Amino acid sequence: MDNLIYDxxxxxxxxxxxxxxxxxxxxxxxxELEEWDNFLKGAIxxxxxxxxxxxxxxxxxxxxxxxxxxxxxxxxDWVETDFMSVEQSLTYLQNIRTLMNAINVRLTAELPNSMxxxxxxxxxxxxxxxxxxDTGITNMEQTWKYVGEVISxxxxxx
Amino acid sequence: MIQDxxxxxxxxxxxxxxxxxxxxxxxxxxxxxxxxxxxxTSFNRALFSNLQGDLYTIDRSVTPTxxxxxxxxxxxxxxxxxxxxxxxxxxxxxxxxxxxWAGDYIPYGRLGLEEITANTESTTNSRWNAIxxxxxxxxxxxxxxxxxxxxxxxxxxxxxxxxxxxxxxVTSGSSYIPDGKIQxxxxxxxxTDLYTFSENISTLSEITLNNNLNYSYxxxxxxxxxxxxxxxxxxxxxxxxVFWAYNPQINVNSLGWVSVxxxxxxxxxxxxxxxxxxxxxxxxxxxxxTFGITRNETxxxxxxxxxxxxxxxxxxxxxxxxxxxxxxxxxxxxxxxxTDQYSGHKVAITSTGFSIIESGSPxxxxxxxxAIGG
Numbered sequence: 174m175d176n177l178i179y180d181x182x183x184x185x186x187x188x189x190x191x192x193x194x195x196x197x198x199x200x201x202x203x204x205e206l207e208e209w210d211n212f213l214k215g216a217i218x219x220x221x222x223x224x225x226x227x228x229x230x231x232x233x234x235x236x237x238x239x240x241x242x243x244x245x246x247x248x249x250d251w252v253e254t255d256f257m258s259v260e261q262s263l264t265y266l267q268n269i270r271t272l273m274n275a276i277n278v279r280l281t282a283e284l285p286n287s288m289x290x291x292x293x294x295x296x297x298x299x300x301x302x303x304x305x306x307d308t309g310i311t312n313m314e315q316t317w318k319y320v321g322e323v324i325s326x327x328x329x330x331x
Numbered sequence: 332m333i334q335d336x337x338x339x340x341x342x343x344x345x346x347x348x349x350x351x352x353x354x355x356x357x358x359x360x361x362x363x364x365x366x367x368x369x370x371x372t373s374f375n376r377a378l379f380s381n382l383q384g385d386l387y388t389i390d391r392s393v394t395p396t397x398x399x400x401x402x403x404x405x406x407x408x409x410x411x412x413x414x415x416x417x418x419x420x421x422x423x424x425x426x427x428x429x430x431x432w433a434g435d436y437i438p439y440g441r442l443g444l445e446e447i448t449a450n451t452e453s454t455t456n457s458r459w460n461a462i463x464x465x466x467x468x469x470x471x472x473x474x475x476x477x478x479x480x481x482x483x484x485x486x487x488x489x490x491x492x493x494x495x496x497x498x499x500x501v502t503s504g505s506s507y508i509p510d511g512k513i514q515x516x517x518x519x520x521x522x523t524d525l526y527t528f529s530e531n532i533s534t535l536s537e538i539t540l541n542n543n544l545n546y547s548y549x550x551x552x553x554x555x556x557x558x559x560x561x562x563x564x565x566x567x568x569x570x571x572x573v574f575w576a577y578n579p580q581i582n583v584n585s586l587g588w589v590s591v592x593x594x595x596x597x598x599x600x601x602x603x604x605x606x607x608x609x610x611x612x613x614x615x616x617x618x619x620x621t622f623g624i625t626r627n628e629t630x631x632x633x634x635x636x637x638x639x640x641x642x643x644x645x646x647x648x649x650x651x652x653x654x655x656x657x658x659x660x661x662x663x664x665x666x667x668x669x670t671d672q673y674s675g676h677k678v679a680i681t682s683t684g685f686s687i688i689e690s691g692s693p694x695x696x697x698x699x700x701x702a703i704g705g
Contacts, residue, residue, distance in 0.1 A: 239338070240377040279342050315344035315362075319371035 174227045178214065179282075179301035181293040185215030217296055219251035222265070226251070228303045229268045235310060236275050243275040262288035269302055278309025336379040423581075423601045433568040436464060436497070442566060443488040451481050458483050461551075461561045466499050466535050469560040482552035483561055490517060490545035491571030493525075499535045499562035500528065500551070511553040513538075515546030522550070535563055545571060581610055618702045624687065634684040638702040641669040641685045643678070645698055 192209040193216075195201035201209065212220070226247035233245040245268040248261065257265070269284055282298035282305070285291065345360045372378065439462055449458040451472040460468035461483055472481040493515075502508050511528035525540040532538075553559050579595060580588045581603070591610040595601060603610045618634040644666035669678050669685055677688045684702060 238377065239375060240336070240380040276340070278340055309340060309342075312341050312344040313338050313375075314373075316339055316341050317373035317375050319373050321371060323374070 174231060175220075175224050177224070177228060177300040177304045178221075179297040179304060181214055181297050183293065185213075186293050187215065189213040189215035215293060217291060219253050219255055221296070222251040222257070223249050225265070225269075225299060225303065228300075228307070229272065232272050232303065232306050232310070233268075236272065239310075239313075241275045243271050245271050257288065266299075269299060272306055273302065276306070276309065278306055278312075280305045336376045338376045421603050423595070423603050431494075431568065431570045433495070435567060436565045437567065437569065439485075439566070442491060442569065443572075444485060445488045446486040447484065448486070449481075449483040452483075456560070461564050464563070464565070466563050469501075469562040471560050472558065480552055480554045481557070481559065482550050483564070484519075484548060484550035485564070486519070487547050487549075489572055490547045491569050492542055492545045493540060493549060493566050493569045494542060495537055495539050495566075495568035497535050497537045497563065497565040497567050498532055498551075500559060501531050501533050501562065502557055502559045508553055508557060508559055511551065511557075511559065513540060514550050514552060515542060515544065516548040516550075517546055519548050522552075525549075535565075537567055617704070619700065620702075621697055621699050623697050629686060629688045631681065631686045632684045632700065632702075634702040637682050638680060638685065638704050639670065640703045641667075641678075641680065642701045643667040643669070643685075643687065643698055644700075 192201065192205055192213065195205060196209055226249040229245050229247040230249060233243065233247070236243060246264060247268050248264075265288060266284060266286075273280065273284065280302055282301040284302055285295040285298060343360075345362050347359055347361055348356055349359050350356050444462075447458050447462060449470065449472075452458050453471045453473050456469055456471040458470045461470040462485070470483055496513070500508070500511065508528050508531065512524050513526040514522040515525050516522045523544075523546075525542045526538055551561055551564060580590050582588045586605065589605065589608075589610055591603065591612070593612045595612075601612055603612060605611075618638075620632070620634070622630055622632055624630050667678055667687075669680055679686050685700070687698075
């Protein structure tokens with residue numbers, strides 16, 4: 174899976190707007206076109222949606238394997254020509270909300286209520302929450318004791 | 332008792348506070364470096380959940396989606412299993428189910444009726460006759476009441492929107508009841524007219540109320556000293572929360588829609604088991620135990636859930652051990668019965684059990700209890 178992105182800035186958004194304008198005006202250079210075509214940090218595109226969907230799927234499966242039972246329905250096959258429907262946007266956020274409700278890890282961002290007029294801060298928040306969930310689960314795994322290590326009635330220092 | 336297992340969730344894993352012999356302290360972070368040849372089985376939620384035996388615990392955040400399909404409650408439960416095995420338990424927390432309900436004589440228990448009162452009733456024709464489902468029995472005002480209004484009132488635990496009723500209401504003789512009304516209120520003081528009668532309804536017939544609001548109180552009222560017999564007040568259509576889902580259906584992944592053999596109350600916590608044909612209610616928690624109590628002592632007993640019914644009693648034929656009445660424990664063997672509808676001033680249901688205050692006997696003694704959930 175690709176790394177989560179949660180450090181977008183206004184400068185990234187400005188760059189995306191600039192390249193979009195140049196593309197529409199036909200003044201974009203070859204080098205800029207490659208940047209525009211492959212990865213725009215300041216824009217939400219199908220790659221963003223697939224990345225979030227893959228992380229939701231990964232975390233959901235992991236939580237289920239640890240008996241934090243929940244069900245999500247992430248979409249991971251967005252293509253460039255797709256448009257997100259209102260219903261899909263609600264599912265997109267509900268998937269993350271479901272994971273947030275499944276386990277009580279410390280979160281450092283707030284999930285937006287809607288994908289309507291999504292800001293770069295909200296886009297960061299969505300992926301930061303997924304990062305926090307993954308961190309919390311990893312922290313939990315690191316503290317588990319194992320069969321054969323624990324003796325009843327004695328202290329244990331790992 | 333089935334436990335909800337939780338893993339520890341550290342924000343700083345591996346961090347320990349070390350206290351040296353000189354009582355100075357320091358924080359250290361310790362990481363495993365033991366290069367195991369076998370990863371080992373970890374003590375975690377998944378392990379203990381499985382050890383509890385055939386229990387698939389639906390996480391509390393996963394609430395069944397409730398819908399109403401032609402009068403049948405359907406509970407869609409997303410259990411992340413590829414297949415469900417017959418006989419295994421599922422813990423189900425019933426959600427609220429709001430919708431429009433229609434049908435002949437919706438039971439008042441289902442509507443959450445708390446109280447039926449009347450400002451007058453005859454000794455032989457009580458208010459209860461108006462809601463007993465029997466169109467031959469009736470509520471009548473007391474013969475002592477010759478003037479003024481007469482009313483019979485229903486109070487519900489949660490405000491609902493009654494839309495249709497079947498009624499049989501008859502005055503003595505052939506005179507009609509032009510000022511008889513059905514009204515709604517949310518405080519029992521301010522009333523809104525929902526239906527005005529213009530004639531007798533001598534056979535059970537359905538009327539439609541002019542009602543777009545939820546009310547906790549509904550009443551039939553008639554004025555000017557008229558003699559009127561209310562044979563039946565039945566609700567046949569309403570909107571609101573369903574307190575009891577009668578034989579709902581549950582969809583658990585591979586099984587599809589299957590009916591539940593029983594009734595589920597909204598907000599209730601149930602263990603269900605599929606027997607090959609239906610879901611059955613496998614268990615309502617029942618906990619028994621004892622506790623000691625002495626004079627002027629307050630005892631809180633934790634049974635792990637909020638019980639619906641608690642019975643407290645003493646050992647039989649044990650003078651020093653008997654006690655209890657609600658006013659204060661005394662030397663007679665009368666069990667105390669506590670429900671979530673009734674709490675006395677010495678006993679009460681709590682969110683995890685019950686409490687009792689002793690204030691009488693000079694000796695210490697043992698009491699027994701049965702706490703029933705569901």
